[in-house]
Amino acid sequence: MAPIQHRYDFVYLFDVKNGNPNGDPDAGNLPRLDPETGRGLVTDVALKRKIRNYVAMAKGETPGFDIYMQERAVLNRAHMRAYTALDLKSESKKLPKEEEKARGLTKWMCDNFFDIRTFGAVMSTEVNAGQVRGPVQFTFALSEAPIVPLEVTITRSSVTNEKDALVNDRTMGRKHIVPYGLYRAHGFVSGRLANDPKKGTGFSEEDLSLLWEALTNMFDHDRAAARGEMSARGLVVFEHESDLGNAPAHKLLDRVRVARASGGEGPPRAFSDYAVSVDEAELPAGITVHRLI
Amino acid sequence: MSQGIRLHVWGPRALFSRPEMKVERVSYDVITPSAARGIVEAIHWKPAIVWRIVRLRVLKPIRFESLRRNEVGAVASAGKAASAMRAGSTEGLALYVEEERQQRAATLLRDVAYVIEARLDLSPKGHATPEETVGKHLDMFRRRARKGQCFSRPCLGTREFAADFELLEGDTPEPDPSLLGERDLGWMVLDHHYPGLEARFFRARMRDGVIDVPALDGAEVAR
Numbered sequence: 001m002a003p004i005q006h007r008y009d010f011v012y013l014f015d016v017k018n019g020n021p022n023g024d025p026d027a028g029n030l031p032r033l034d035p036e037t038g039r040g041l042v043t044d045v046a047l048k049r050k051i052r053n054y055v056a057m058a059k060g061e062t063p064g065f066d067i068y069m070q071e072r073a074v075l076n077r078a079h080m081r082a083y084t085a086l087d088l089k090s091e092s093k094k095l096p097k098e099e100e101k102a103r104g105l106t107k108w109m110c111d112n113f114f115d116i117r118t119f120g121a122v123m124s125t126e127v128n129a130g131q132v133r134g135p136v137q138f139t140f141a142l143s144e145a146p147i148v149p150l151e152v153t154i155t156r157s158s159v160t161n162e163k164d165a166l167v168n169d170r171t172m173g174r175k176h177i178v179p180y181g182l183y184r185a186h187g188f189v190s191g192r193l194a195n196d197p198k199k200g201t202g203f204s205e206e207d208l209s210l211l212w213e214a215l216t217n218m219f220d221h222d223r224a225a226a227r228g229e230m231s232a233r234g235l236v237v238f239e240h241e242s243d244l245g246n247a248p249a250h251k252l253l254d255r256v257r258v259a260r261a262s263g264g265e266g267p268p269r270a271f272s273d274y275a276v277s278v279d280e281a282e283l284p285a286g287i288t289v290h291r292l293i
Numbered sequence: 294m295s296q297g298i299r300l301h302v303w304g305p306r307a308l309f310s311r312p313e314m315k316v317e318r319v320s321y322d323v324i325t326p327s328a329a330r331g332i333v334e335a336i337h338w339k340p341a342i343v344w345r346i347v348r349l350r351v352l353k354p355i356r357f358e359s360l361r362r363n364e365v366g367a368v369a370s371a372g373k374a375a376s377a378m379r380a381g382s383t384e385g386l387a388l389y390v391e392e393e394r395q396q397r398a399a400t401l402l403r404d405v406a407y408v409i410e411a412r413l414d415l416s417p418k419g420h421a422t423p424e425e426t427v428g429k430h431l432d433m434f435r436r437r438a439r440k441g442q443c444f445s446r447p448c449l450g451t452r453e454f455a456a457d458f459e460l461l462e463g464d465t466p467e468p469d470p471s472l473l474g475e476r477d478l479g480w481m482v483l484d485h486h487y488p489g490l491e492a493r494f495f496r497a498r499m500r501d502g503v504i505d506v507p508a509l510d511g512a513e514v515a516r
Contacts, residue, residue, distance in 0.1 A: 025396050026361040035358065036403065043362055044453040069365065070387045105371055108378045116369075125371040137446050139455050140306070188446040188455060196444075248441025250457040 001204035003195035007240040009249040011256040019228015038146030044138035054218040068113040135193035141185035191243025235292040246286030255279040299461040303406035307449030318399040327484040329409045335447040337434040341425045349504045350408035365393040468502025
């Protein structure tokens with residue numbers, strides 16, 4: 001597969017209903033909050049974890065789509081499969097032996113692991129070729145409105161160990177939920193970090209459509225007691241004609257506006273309380289908008 | 294600024310880790326010259342040229358926030374990868390996050406904006422062929438920055454804090470009033486000195502939001 005030839009900047013919208021999208025280990029697993037504004041946060045790594053899990057599930061045994069950073073919970077399958085021997089042409093005869101070897105290794109890892117090809121990884125080689133910067137970059141997601149996490153106390157009618165059974169027969173637990181939050185994350189795909197002969201990871205068109213597919217569906221496969229209902233609500237992709245880009249990213253991403261729907265009063269509690277609009281008027285030359293969700 | 298450019302960069306968060314606090318990361322108060330160079334190079338760089346950061350202007354008040362995340366404490370093993378490559382299978386190569394998990398806090402900067410002033414020279418290493426000129430690369434940089442083009446999305450210290458940027462061609466914005474006066478920011482990383490990759494430090498002093506950056510081989514630079 002050929003590496004991608006364009007730059008992409010995208011806005012990703014997702015919401016949560018009565019769940020905890022991303023707990024804060026510093027605050028006893030309360031939903032993450034931006035202390036200054038009261039808006040909710042979801043870290044970039046939380047989103048990347050879900051993309052990895054989705055790809056691991058969707059691509060299962062396909063060679064070239066392994067996931068390097070794995071969760072045991074997700075993975076329960078044998079990796080016994082033969083790989084097409086990769087044709088490792090040394091890129092330059094001038095490279096010192098060590099570096100050539102490191103490049104070969106790095107390339108092999110990129111070819112076999114989707115997440116290294118996409119997000120990059122650091123390899124433990126001494127030479128500089130051991131560090132891969134992937135083309136895809138996520139920023140923190142921020143909720144549109146301030147969120148007020150609720151603490152829900154729950155009881156359990158059984159106990160864990162025998163000792164407790166003599167004393168009492170139920171225990172209390174806590175859940176933290178966000179009644180409703182619409183979150184917005186920005187992401188970037190650098191064409192050059194995919195197709196550059198030296199630095200590129202070979203992230204291909206097929207990988208890109210898999211990334212969009214993962215963003216579209218990943219919450220549907222990430223159900224859990226803590227999560228509540230999470231769904232992807234919007235994915236607006238700005239495709240640049242050139243791999244360096246045709247317009248400043250911030251100017252494009254600002255065209256995606258999320259506002260309260262007219263007549264909406266009080267705290268937002270559903271996606272219908274919001275109106276998402278994409279300003280497609282007078283787009284800079286060379287920019288195409290795709291509304292994938 | 295005949296050989297120089299001014300670039301306005303900003304973002305909601307930033308993390309310029311202090312090397313002495315790398316595990317539970319703590320950011321410097323301001324952008325480091327090496328991070329600024331990284332931003333400039335993300336827009337345009339070739340082996341034939343060298344960017345040198347001359348001046349950093351801080352525009353917004355310095356504020357911090359703390360954040361804890363699950364991270365892995367391991368890197369991909371080259372040795373394992375080499376044997377997997379010979380065996381032609383990725384079995385047992387993956388890294389399990391549960392086993393390598395570390396929860397680390399980071400103290401980040403909030404809501405930052407800077408003006409980076411940099412100058413461009415031809416590389417002394419002789420990568421430059423005769424047709425390479427400073428003017429050509431300056432024009433390339435300016436064209437790209439004006440159009441918002443970049444090789445890869447520049448970031449404010451770490452990749453999750455993407456930087457927005459604009460070529461600054463008009464007046465320099467005024468710094469926030471809280472930055473007025475003189476402030477000693479202490480010893481700060483200046484940049485890495487190739488070929489040994491050793492870090493060089495300088496005594497950062499901010500006057501009315503402006504930090505003058507010494508040359509890498511300047512007299513006041515410490516190793």
